[in-house]
Amino acid sequence: MLKVLAIDPDPEVQTAIHAILAAEKVEMASAADAESGLQVVHEFRPQVVLLAQRVPGASWVEVLETILARDPATAVIVIALYYSTEAAVEAIQKGAYDYLPKPLDPEKLRGRIGALIAEAEERHKVFELDCALVGAYQYEGIIGRSPAILQVFAKIRRVAPHFQTVLITGETGVGKELVARALHRVSPVAAGPLVVCNCSALVETLLESELFGHVRGAFTGAVTDKVGVFEYANGGTVFLDEIGELPFPAQSKLLRVLQNQEVQRVGSPVTHTANVRVIAATNRNLRGLVAEKQFRQDLFYRLSMIELELPSLAERREDMPLLQRYFVRKFAAQYEKEITGLTRRAQLLLSQYPWPGNVRELENVIGNACMMVKGGVIDVGDLPESVRSAASLPGAGDPGLVTLEQLNQRHLLYVLDRVGGNKARAAEILGVSRATVYEMLSRMKTMTAAGIAVAAGQTS
Numbered sequence: 001m002l003k004v005l006a007i008d009p010d011p012e013v014q015t016a017i018h019a020i021l022a023a024e025k026v027e028m029a030s031a032a033d034a035e036s037g038l039q040v041v042h043e044f045r046p047q048v049v050l051l052a053q054r055v056p057g058a059s060w061v062e063v064l065e066t067i068l069a070r071d072p073a074t075a076v077i078v079i080a081l082y083y084s085t086e087a088a089v090e091a092i093q094k095g096a097y098d099y100l101p102k103p104l105d106p107e108k109l110r111g112r113i114g115a116l117i118a119e120a121e122e123r124h125k126v127f128e129l130d131c132a133l134v135g136a137y138q139y140e141g142i143i144g145r146s147p148a149i150l151q152v153f154a155k156i157r158r159v160a161p162h163f164q165t166v167l168i169t170g171e172t173g174v175g176k177e178l179v180a181r182a183l184h185r186v187s188p189v190a191a192g193p194l195v196v197c198n199c200s201a202l203v204e205t206l207l208e209s210e211l212f213g214h215v216r217g218a219f220t221g222a223v224t225d226k227v228g229v230f231e232y233a234n235g236g237t238v239f240l241d242e243i244g245e246l247p248f249p250a251q252s253k254l255l256r257v258l259q260n261q262e263v264q265r266v267g268s269p270v271t272h273t274a275n276v277r278v279i280a281a282t283n284r285n286l287r288g289l290v291a292e293k294q295f296r297q298d299l300f301y302r303l304s305m306i307e308l309e310l311p312s313l314a315e316r317r318e319d320m321p322l323l324q325r326y327f328v329r330k331f332a333a334q335y336e337k338e339i340t341g342l343t344r345r346a347q348l349l350l351s352q353y354p355w356p357g358n359v360r361e362l363e364n365v366i367g368n369a370c371m372m373v374k375g376g377v378i379d380v381g382d383l384p385e386s387v388r389s390a391a392s393l394p395g396a397g398d399p400g401l402v403t404l405e406q407l408n409q410r411h412l413l414y415v416l417d418r419v420g421g422n423k424a425r426a427a428e429i430l431g432v433s434r435a436t437v438y439e440m441l442s443r444m445k446t447m448t449a450a451g452i453a454v455a456a457g458q459t460s
C-alpha cells in the first residue's frame with residue numbers, strides 16, 4: 001500500500017482526489033493547511049504528497065522543501081491552480097516529482113500514482129534481492145565479495161582444519177576479531193572454548209598470571225590458585241589480541257607454551273598440558289618490532305608461520321555497497337525503523353571518504369545515520385560532518401594531511417553547515433566577502449566535479 005497525503009484547503013478537491021484514487025492500492029490522508037500537513041507528514045510518513053500550490057500558512061515552496069528535507073525520497077506532486085511552464089519548471093527544480101494543473105485529470109493522476117506504486121514495488125523487490133545478496137556474499141558473518149576478501153575466506157577454509165597458530169594482521173577495524181572467531185567456529189575444536197585475552201589491557205604481572213595462572217603465594221595478593229587462559233582453553237582456542245603489546249618476559253613464556261603445549265603457573269614448578277590452538281592478532285608491524293628488538297624473533301617466526309593479512313577497506317572499495325546495505329539493515333532492525341538505503345549522493349560521498357577506521361568506522365557512521373534519519377532514506381545531511389568534509393576534498397588521504405587551501409575549504413563547509421547553508425552569514429563569520437565564499441565554492445566544484453557538488457549541494 002502506497003501512503004498518499006493530500007494537502008489542499010478545498011474540500012471539493014479532497015473529495016475528488018479520494019474518488020479518483022479509491023480503487024488504487026493506496027492509503028489516504030488529508031490536511032487543509034501547511035502546519036497540519038507537515039504534522040501529518042511527520043506522523044503518517046507518506047511516500048506521496050499531493051500539494052496544492054495555494055495552502056494557508058506557508059508558501060508551497062517552503063512546504064515542499066520541508067518535506068524533502070525530512071525525507072528526500074518523498075514524491076511530491078504539486079497541484080497548481082492553472083498550468084504555467086515557469087511554475088512547473090520551478091517545482092521540478094525544487095525537487096517536486098511532478099506538477100499537475102487543476103482541474104485534476106483523473107487519468108493523469110491515476111497514471112502517476114500507478115507509476116509510483118510500481119516503483120515502490122520495484123524498490124521493495126530490489127531491497128529483498130539486496131538482502132539475499134548480503135546473505136550470499138558472506139562467510140561466517142564476514143561480509144564481502146571483493147577478490148581481496150574472497151581470498152581471506154579461502155584461506156580461512158584452508159587453514160582452519162589444521163592450524164596450531166595463526167597470526168592475523170591488518171589495520172584497526174578491518175575485522176581481525178571477527179576473523180579470529182570465524183577461524184575458531186570452523187575449526188575442529190569449535191565445540192571447545194574460545195578464550196580471548198587482550199595483551200594490552202593488563203599490567204605485566206597481572207597479564208602473566210592471567211595467561212598462565214598462578215599458585216597461592218606466588219606474589220602478594222595471590223591468595224588462591226588461579227587457572228590461566230591457556231589451561232582454561234584446553235581443547236579449544238586462545239585468541240591473543242594486540243600481541244604486539246605483549247611484554248618481553250611474557251613472550252618467552254608464550255613461546256614455551258607454543259613449543260611444548262605445556263604451561264607452568266606463575267610460582268609453580270608443575271607443568272599442565274595446554275592443548276590449545278592460538279590465534280594472535282595485531283595492527284602493529286611485528287617485523288618492525290622484531291627489528292627494534294621489541295618483539296622476540298623466534299616467537300614472531302613461530303606465530304607467523306601462517307599469516308592472514310586482512311585488507312583495509314580502502315583496498316576493497318567494491319565491498320562498500322554491500323557493507324552499507326548490511327549495516328543499514330542491521331541498524332534499521334535495531335532501531336525498529338523502516339530504512340531502505342542511502343541516496344545516491346550519500347553513497348557517492350561515502351565512496352570518496354578514505355576510511356582510516358575501516359569497517360568499524362563505516363559501521364559507526366551508518367549506525368549513527370540510522371539513529372538520526374527521519375525518513376526512510378539516509379541522505380548526506382545524516383552523515384557526520386567529518387565524513388562530509390574529508391570526503392569532498394581533493395587528495396583525501398590522512399584527514400589531517402591537507403594543504404592550507406583544503407583546510408580553508410573544509411572550514412568553509414563546516415561553517416556553512418553550522419549556519420544552515422546561509423552564505424551571507426558564513427561570509428560574515430569567516431570575515432570575507434560573499435563573493436569570496438561563492439568563488440571558493442565554485443572553485444571546489446570544478447576541482448572535484450562530483451565530490452564537491454555533493455558537499456556544496458548540501459549547503460546551497
Ligand SMILES: Nc1ncnc2c1ncn2[C@@H]1O[C@H](COP(=O)(O)OP(=O)(O)OP(=O)(O)O)[C@@H](O)[C@H]1O
Nearest residue numbers: 141142143171172173174175176177178283359360
Ligand atoms: N567484513 C566485515 N563484515 C561485517 N562486519 C565487519 C567486517 N569487518 C569488520 N566488521 C565489523 O567491524 C567492527 C570491527 O571489527 P573487529 O573488531 O574485528 O576489528 P579489528 O581488526 O579487531 O580492529 P582493532 O584492531 O581496532 O581491534 C566489528 O563490529 C565487526 O563486526
Ligand SMILES: [Mg+2]
Nearest residue numbers: 176177241281
Ligand atoms: Mg580487535
